[in-house]
Amino acid sequence: MDQTAAVPAQQSAAAGAPVPAASLSGLAFSKGHGTGNDFVLIADPGDAHEISPEQVAQLCDRHRGIGGDGLIRAVPSRYLPEGRDLLEQDASAGWFMDYRNGDGSLSEMCGNGVRVFVHFLIAQGLVELGPGQSLTIGTRGGIKKIVRTADGYAVDMGPWEFIFPTEAQSKAMDALVSADGLEVARPGLSVSMGNPHTVVALAELGELAATKLFTAPVVDPKPANGTNVEFVVPAEPLVHDGVGTITMRVHERGVGETQSCGTGACAAAVAIRHWAGSSAPNAWHVNVPGGVVDVRFFPGEDGREHVELSGPAVIVASGTLS
Numbered sequence: 001m002d003q004t005a006a007v008p009a010q011q012s013a014a015a016g017a018p019v020p021a022a023s024l025s026g027l028a029f030s031k032g033h034g035t036g037n038d039f040v041l042i043a044d045p046g047d048a049h050e051i052s053p054e055q056v057a058q059l060c061d062r063h064r065g066i067g068g069d070g071l072i073r074a075v076p077s078r079y080l081p082e083g084r085d086l087l088e089q090d091a092s093a094g095w096f097m098d099y100r101n102g103d104g105s106l107s108e109m110c111g112n113g114v115r116v117f118v119h120f121l122i123a124q125g126l127v128e129l130g131p132g133q134s135l136t137i138g139t140r141g142g143i144k145k146i147v148r149t150a151d152g153y154a155v156d157m158g159p160w161e162f163i164f165p166t167e168a169q170s171k172a173m174d175a176l177v178s179a180d181g182l183e184v185a186r187p188g189l190s191v192s193m194g195n196p197h198t199v200v201a202l203a204e205l206g207e208l209a210a211t212k213l214f215t216a217p218v219v220d221p222k223p224a225n226g227t228n229v230e231f232v233v234p235a236e237p238l239v240h241d242g243v244g245t246i247t248m249r250v251h252e253r254g255v256g257e258t259q260s261c262g263t264g265a266c267a268a269a270v271a272i273r274h275w276a277g278s279s280a281p282n283a284w285h286v287n288v289p290g291g292v293v294d295v296r297f298f299p300g301e302d303g304r305e306h307v308e309l310s311g312p313a314v315i316v317a318s319g320t321l322s
C-alpha cells in the first residue's frame with residue numbers, strides 16, 4: 001500500500017498533499033469559541049511555527065483533527081510585515097491575530113475570533129486585562145481596540161463600507177443570491193467589514209430554517225475575493241425599547257455554515273438598518289444559531305461611523321498536539 005494512503009490523518013484536506021505532521025508535534029493548543037464560532041488557538045510568542053494551509057485544514061478537520069471553523073495564531077506584531085506596518089500607526093498593537101479559515105485560506109478579519117483571541121491571551125498570561133480596561137491588537141483588517149466588559153468583550157470593528165457603493169446607495173441591493181431551499185434568487189446587499197459579506201433578507205423564520213447551507217450560495221455579482229453570505233429575518237416588531245432585533249444564519253467563505261459570525265452580524269445590522277430607513281436604531285441584537293451578539297453604531301474619532309461588536313468568549317480545552 002502507498003505509504004501516504006496508510007496514514008490518512010497526515011493528508012491535507014485542502015490540497016491532498018502529504019503534510020509533515022511531525023513538524024507540529026508537541027505544540028500546545030487551546031480550543032475556544034464565541035457563540036459557537038470555534039477556533040483552534042496557538043500561542044507563538046517567538047514566531048517559531050509556520051503553519052501551512054494544509055496543516056490548518058488538518059487541525060480544523062472535525063473528524064480527523066481538533067475541529068474548528070478557523071485557526072488563530074497569537075504572534076507578536078513585530079514578526080510579521082503587516083504587523084510592523086500597524087506598529088508604525090500604533091505602537092501599542094503588540095499582539096497580532098494571525099487568523100485562517102478552516103480550509104487554510106486567509107481572511108482579513110474575524111469578529112468572534114477577536115474576542116476569543118483576547119480571552120486566550122489573558123488565559124495564557126500573555127496580557128493582563130481587567131473589566132473596563134482596553135487592549136489594542138493588530139489584524140489583517142487593521143488595528144482593533146477591545147474593551148473587556150462584565151460578561152465578555154466589546155470590539156471596535158472600525159468603519160463599514162458598501163462593496164459596490166453606487167448600486168447599494170441607489171437600489172438598496174447589488175446582487176442576486178440563490179441557495180438550495182429558496183425557490184427564487186433573492187436580492188442581496190454587499191457590505192465590507194474589512195472582509196466581504198452579502199446580506200439577504202428573508203420574510204420569516206420558516207423560510208430561514210428551510211434554507212440549506214450545505215453548499216455555498218451563488219452570489220451574482222460576487223465580490224472580487226469571494227463573500228460570506230448572511231440570511232437575515234427582521235423581528236416583528238423590528239424595534240423594541242430602541243433596539244432592533246434580527247435573526248441570522250451564515251455561510252462563511254472558507255468554512256461553510258457556522259454557528260455564528262461576528263463580522264456577518266455587523267454586516268447584517270448595516271444592511272437591515274439601511275433598508276429600514278432613517279428611523280432605524282443604532283443598537284441591534286443579532287440572534288445566531290450559537291447565541292446572541294450585540295452590534296452598535298457610533299461616531300469614530302476618524303470622523304467615520306464605526307461598528308462595535310459585543311459578545312462572550314470561552315476557552316473550552318487546552319492540550320498538546322501528538
Ligand SMILES: N[C@@H](CCC[C@H](N)C(=O)O)C(=O)O
Pocket residue numbers: 037101106107108109110111112113195196228252253254255258260261262263264
Ligand atoms: N467567523 C468570522 C469570520 C471569519 C472569516 C470569514 N470566513 C471570511 O472568509 O471572511 C467572524 O466572526 O467574523
